[in-house]
Amino acid sequence: MHDQRLKDIVPFVASVESGSFAAAAERLHLTGSAVSKSVTRLETRLGSRLLERTTRSLKLTDAGNAYYQTCLRIMEELAEAEAVLAAQRTIPSGRLRLAVPNTYGRLGVMPLLIPFCHQHPDVELNLTFSDRFIDLFDEGIDVAVRIGGSPDLPASLGCRQMGRERMVFCASPDYLARVGRPTSEAELLQHQAIMYERVDGSTKPWLFTTEDGYLHWRNLPHRMALGDVDAQMQALCAGLGVAQMPSWLVREPLARGELEIILPEQQPDGLALTLIWPRRKQLLPKVDALLAALEGLQIR
Numbered sequence: 001m002h003d004q005r006l007k008d009i010v011p012f013v014a015s016v017e018s019g020s021f022a023a024a025a026e027r028l029h030l031t032g033s034a035v036s037k038s039v040t041r042l043e044t045r046l047g048s049r050l051l052e053r054t055t056r057s058l059k060l061t062d063a064g065n066a067y068y069q070t071c072l073r074i075m076e077e078l079a080e081a082e083a084v085l086a087a088q089r090t091i092p093s094g095r096l097r098l099a100v101p102n103t104y105g106r107l108g109v110m111p112l113l114i115p116f117c118h119q120h121p122d123v124e125l126n127l128t129f130s131d132r133f134i135d136l137f138d139e140g141i142d143v144a145v146r147i148g149g150s151p152d153l154p155a156s157l158g159c160r161q162m163g164r165e166r167m168v169f170c171a172s173p174d175y176l177a178r179v180g181r182p183t184s185e186a187e188l189l190q191h192q193a194i195m196y197e198r199v200d201g202s203t204k205p206w207l208f209t210t211e212d213g214y215l216h217w218r219n220l221p222h223r224m225a226l227g228d229v230d231a232q233m234q235a236l237c238a239g240l241g242v243a244q245m246p247s248w249l250v251r252e253p254l255a256r257g258e259l260e261i262i263l264p265e266q267q268p269d270g271l272a273l274t275l276i277w278p279r280r281k282q283l284l285p286k287v288d289a290l291l292a293a294l295e296g297l298q299i300r
Contacts, residue, residue: 007038008038008039008041008042008045009042009071009074009075010028011024011028011030011034011035011038011039012038012039012042012050012067012068012071013068013071013072013075014027014028014035015035015039015051015058016051016058016060016064016068019057019058020057020058021035021036021039021058039051046067048061048063048064048067049061049063049064050063050064050067050068051064077280080280080281080283080284081280081283090285091120091122091285092120092122092123092285092286092288092289092290093120093122093123093285093286094122094123094124094284094286095123095124095126096123096124096125096126096142096143096286096287096290097126097128097139097140097141097142097143098113098125098126098127098128098141098142098143098144098145098290099127099128099130099134099136099139099141099143099144099145100127100128100129100144100145101129101130101131101145101146101147102129102130102131103229103230103249104145104147104248104249104273104299105127105129105145106129107248107249108248108297108298108299109145109294109297112293112294112296112297113125113127113293115293116289116290116293120286120289123286123289128141133149136157136276136277136278137156137278142277142278142281142284142286142287142290143275143276143277143287143290143291143294144275144276144277145273145274145275145294145297146273146274146276147165147271147272147273147299148271148272149274151272153276155279156278156279156280157276157277157278157279158276158277158278158279158282159274159275159276160274160275160291161272161273161274162272162273162274162275162294162297162299163272163273163297163298163299163300164269164270164271164272164273164299164300165246165247165248165269165270165271165272165273165299165300166246166247166267166268166269166270166300167207167244167245167246167247167267167268167269167270168244168245168246168247168250168261168264168266168267169188169206169242169243169244169261169262169263169266170236170242170243170245170250170254170259170260170261170262171191171236171239171241171242171243171259171260171262172236172237172238172239172258172259172260173257173258173259173260174239175192175239175240175241175242176260176262178239179191179192181262182242182262182263183263184263185208185263185266188242188262188263189218189220191241191242192222192223192240192241192242193206193220193221193222193223193241193242193243194222194223194224194225194226194232194235194236194240194241194242194243195222195224195225195226195243196225196226196227196229196232196243197225197226197227198227199227203219203222203225205217205218205219205220206218206220206244207244207268207270208266208268209266209267209268215268222241223240223241224240224241229245229249232245233245233249233250233253236259237253237258237259242262246270246271246299247267247300248298248299248300273297273299275291275294275297277291
C-alpha cells in the first residue's frame with residue numbers, strides 16, 4: 001500500500017507541473033490513461049478531489065494545493081537523502097545558505113568562513129546578514145547562527161549552544177577623565193547612558209548581578225538610544241557616555257585603548273549563541289562540514 005502511495009504521488013505532481021495528463025505522461029514515459037487512472041486512484045483513496053479537469057487544462061482544488069505542497073516537501077527530502085546515500089560523496093559541494101546576525105556575523109563568523117571556503121572550493125556559500133528572526137524552512141536556510149531567541153524549537157530543528165555572551169560596562173578614557181569613574185551601581189546610574197533601542201521602540205535595560213548572585217534589570221533615563229550596535233559603539237568611543245555591551249563586540253576597542261571597562265565585578269551573562277539547522281539536512285556533507293567549522297565560534 002505504501003508503495004502505491006509513492007507511485008501515485010509522482011503522476012499527480014507531474015500532472016500539476018505539466019498542466020495536463022498528456023504532458024505528464026510524456027514526461028514520465030507513460031500513457032495518458034495510466035496517469036489519469038493514477039490520479040483518480042489517489043483521489044479515491046484520499047476521499048477528496050485534487051484536480052478540476054477541463055478539456056484544456058487541470059486546476060488544483062484547495063485540498064489539491066495543500067496536498068501538492070506536502071508532496072513537494074516529501075519528494076525534496078527523498079531527493080536529499082538519496083543524494084547523500086546513493087552518491088556516497090564525502091566531498092562537500094553545492095549551494096549552502098547560512099544566516100548570521102549583522103555585527104556578530106562580521107566579527108565572529110566570517111573569520112571561520114574564510115578558511116572554510118578555501119578548504120571546500122566546491123561549496124557555493126550564500127550568506128545572509130540580518131538581526132531579524134529567520135524561518136529556516138520558509139527561507140531555505142541550511143544553518144543559522146543566532147544570538148538570543150526562544151530556546152523552544154520544534155523537533156525538526158537541530159540546535160547546539162555555543163556559550164553565552166558576557167556583558168560589560170565600558171566608556172572611553174576621555175569620558176572618564178572628564179566625568180569621573182563610577183565605583184558602584186548607584187554612581188553608574190548617574191552617568192550619561194547610551195542605550196540600545198529595540199525594534200518596537202523600547203530600550204534594552206541594563207543587567208546587573210546582586211551580591212547573592214541573582215540577576216536584575218534596570219531601566220533608566222538615557223542620553224541617547226540607538227537601534228544599531230555599530231552606531232552605539234561609535235557614540236561610546238567618541239566619549240558621549242557609558243554603555244553595557246557584549247564583551248565580543250568591545251574586545252578590539254578595549255585592546256586598542258579606545259574603551260575601558262568600568263565596574264569589572266559587574267559582568268553578567270547575556271544572551272546565548274546557538275547553531276540551528278534542519279535535522280534532515282545534517283546528512284549532507286556540506287552542512288556537516290559547516291557545522292564542524294563553526295565549532296570554533298567564540299562569544300565571550
